[in-house]
Amino acid sequence: MIQFKNLTLRRGVKELILNATLTLNPGSKAGLTGANGAGKSSLFALLMGQLHADQGEALLPPHWVVAHVAQETPALAVSAIDYVLDGDRELRELEARLAEAERDNDGVAIGHLHAELARIDAWSARSRAARLLSGLGFANDAIEREVASFSGGWRMRLNLAQALMCRSDLLLLDEPTNHLDLETVLWLEDWLKGYPGTLLMISHDRDFLDSVCSHIVELANQTLTLYTGNYSQFETLRAEKLARQQGDFERQQRQIAHLESFITRFKAKATKARQAQSRIKALEKLERIAPAHVHSPFDFHFETPESLPNPLLRLDAISAGYGGKPVLDNLSLSIESGSRIGLLGVNGAGKSTLVKLLAGELAPLRGERIEAQMLKVGYFSQHQLETLREDDTPLGHMQRLAPDAREQVLRTFLGGFNFHGDAALGPVGPMSGGEKARLALALIVWTRPNLLLLDEPTNHLDLEMRHALTLALQDFAGALLVVSHDRSLLEATTDTFWLVGDGAAKPFDGDLEDYRQWRLARQAEALRPSSDDTAAPNRKEQKRQEAELRQRMSQQKKPLLARLAKLEKSIELLTTEKAGLEAFMASEEAYADDNRARLADSAKRQGEASAELERLEEEWLALQEEIEALENGYPQQ
Structure with missing residues (x-):
């Protein structure tokens, strides 16, 4: 079993966990949830032996094998x-x-x-x-x-795959569904259900948590709380707990007010002084109940578009792809006003290519893209995060977008995306991926688009922001087309599905469960032996064509790979520096009196290094996606 006994965990001078106790039994499948920065990844590092408890204990059976994703x-x-x-x-x-x-x-x-x-x-x-x-x-x-x-x-x-291959007793997964397509998420879900060991994972995919988890561990208010059940059951139990806590808090506030009133009125009177002193002591000993926090930090919605022409956009006999090779061929379709479409299809089938084509980001090889005169597109993808100015602030971005708007109006708007106060005035560069995604979405919402194109909008977003985005999309009056592995978002915001594959995009008759069953049937069919005598020659010809394509792609990839190698070197150096700083801060030596200045400098530099490392890793991911986009016409699996 996993046991935390009176655990206190700090990173630098910040207390993440304070005197927490929790036991997780063998075979449990637990989701670890908590706000960004609460300490979830640090708890994983503790279980992997990369960090040490500042006080208390984190105990694992000595023979346990721990697996995690590199x-x-x-x-x-x-x-x-x-x-x-x-x-x-x-x-x-x-x-x-x-x-x-x-x-x-x-x-x-x-x-x-x-x-x-x-x-x-x-x-x-x-x-x-x-x-x-x-x-x-x-x-x-x-x-x-x-x-x-x-x-x-x-x-x-x-x-x-390497982590899953390990015959582990404890499997630690940190956002395992990020950057996976829906098909792979469904497969991973089934695999984890059959995993015999203890599973602890961080995820912002509520459907994934619901399907896999038997327990939820909440990291909040510097403590750990274990709930039995999946994520939906956890939400119900937490809501009940918060309601009770809020009631207890309000009763205690009335008790405190009564005691303070007595003390104020009778403290100076000799006949009542002893009674006043007893109440002062009672007030000092009172264990304060914290107020319950039940409100989301996000509050935004899409204004009704200024115009809703119909159709908004048409593709006429279009072919599109990369390196002269079509991924989509002879495609004709129309986006009607009010359409709410989810795209389905395996990785590399062309979903992102179709979204880029509709957004006007990718020029067709053949055919015509015809847009309505009043079309206003709001396009979100991970590549859009690169267009943010790293030396500018969220408020600065908004002021360039809306130069005539009053500053207070813009700050209030940004507050709906949890950029309150000084958070709206800090540079974008050191921000996390989730903060940048929120800012990119804020810029889109402000423009009042009538066609929203969203390509994996929930990557990096926590559960609260995903929920807020879902609610906003449900009220959106324009047309919506979305690619996402987040099934809750797809099911709650779309009415129809299009299946992308074999160069086409066609309506899919069914819901996500129907799609899951259809995919399983296709996979079973693919495993059946073929009696076609021409299969071997066809495979030989296919391999020859793939070899030619690989050669062409290799030439186009060379400059990208050179940039990638340089970036990986910088990440390696920064990771080494950060590990050295953290090792020092975790040592007893760091807290000696003569090392106070060095500890403060190390904590500051560790924060800077973490921010820089996150920025480089985001750049690395963006470059990798650029390479994948180049390879989109080649079966790179």
Whole structure:
């Protein structure tokens, strides 16, 4: 089991957890929830042995194997499947010992090691790894490719596969659904349901939490609280708890007011002085109940568009793609006023390509894009975050967008996106991904668009902001088209689905559960053996065409990969510096009297390094997505 006993955890001078006690039993599948900055990632670092408790204990059984997803993937020459197999550390250790015993011709050791390998079912390890890769979207002919040949998004999936491959007792997952498509999220959901160990994960995907979790651990007000049930059940229990707490708080406030009134009236009177003193002591000993916080920090909505022409936008016999190769071909469709469309389809099918085409960000190879005279598009994608000026403030962005608006009006508007007070005046550069996404959405909302195009808008957004965005989209009067792996958002804001694939975008008759069943049927069909005699020649021709495409793409990718290598070097240096600072701050030496100045400087530099590292990692992800966009016409799985 996992036990936290009177745990106190600090990062620098900030207390994240104070005197918390909690027990999580073996086999539990728990979601860890809490506001951004509350300390969720620090708690993971504690469980991985990267941090130490400042007071109290964090206890794991000594024999437990802990698995987590690596944040970086070196450009290795090993195959994808061997990289995943490296996640099974016991397997690799036994294989190394067996190789050594065979070199020494040690028959006894060889026999013992074969028995150990049989015990852990080593002979099925390669097929297990292949199934993991398949579930995470890798094509059968991709699993032997070198890790270095994959772009960043696919390397992140390799890291996830490696963590799942580990026969762990405790699995730690931090936002595992970020940057996955809906199909892969559904597969991962099913895999985690069958995971036999203890699972602790951070996620802002409520459907994912609902489907997988048996418990929720809330990190709030510097303490840990365990709730039994999934996320929806947790919300109900928390609401009841907050209601009780608010009632207790109000009763206590009345009690305090009564005591203070007595003290004020009778403290100076000799006949009442002793009674007043007793009430002063009672007031001092009173354990104060905190007021309940039930309100979201976000409050915004879309104003009714100034015009709603119909249709808003048409595509006529359009082909679009990258490097001259179409991803979408001979596509004709219309976006009507009031349409609410969710796009479905496997990764690489062309969903983002279609959104860019509709937004006017991607020029068609052939055909015509016809827009209404009064069309006003609000387009959100992760690439839009790059257009924010890092040296400017949220208020500065708004003032450029609306130069005639009064400052107080703009500040009030930004407050609805939780940019209150000084938060509206700080530079964008050091902001987190979630803060930048909120600002990008605020700029879109202000423009009063009549067509909203949202490509994975919930990446980096916490549950409160996702809920606020969902409510705002439900009231949006214009047309909406959205790509998202967040099923709650899709189900709550869209009326119809389009299936993107095989170069086309067609209406899908059904809901997300129908789509899930359709995908399972397609996957089962793909696993059935084919009797087509022409299959082998067709595969040979397909491989020849893919080889030609790889060669062309390689030339176009060279400058991007050079930028990527430079960025990875900077991230590596900054990560090393940050680890050194954190190691010092976690040591007893840091709190010696003669190290106070160094501790303060280290805490300041650690904050700067964290912000810079987050900025570089966002830039790294953006560059990886640019590379993936280039490869979109090639089966990069």
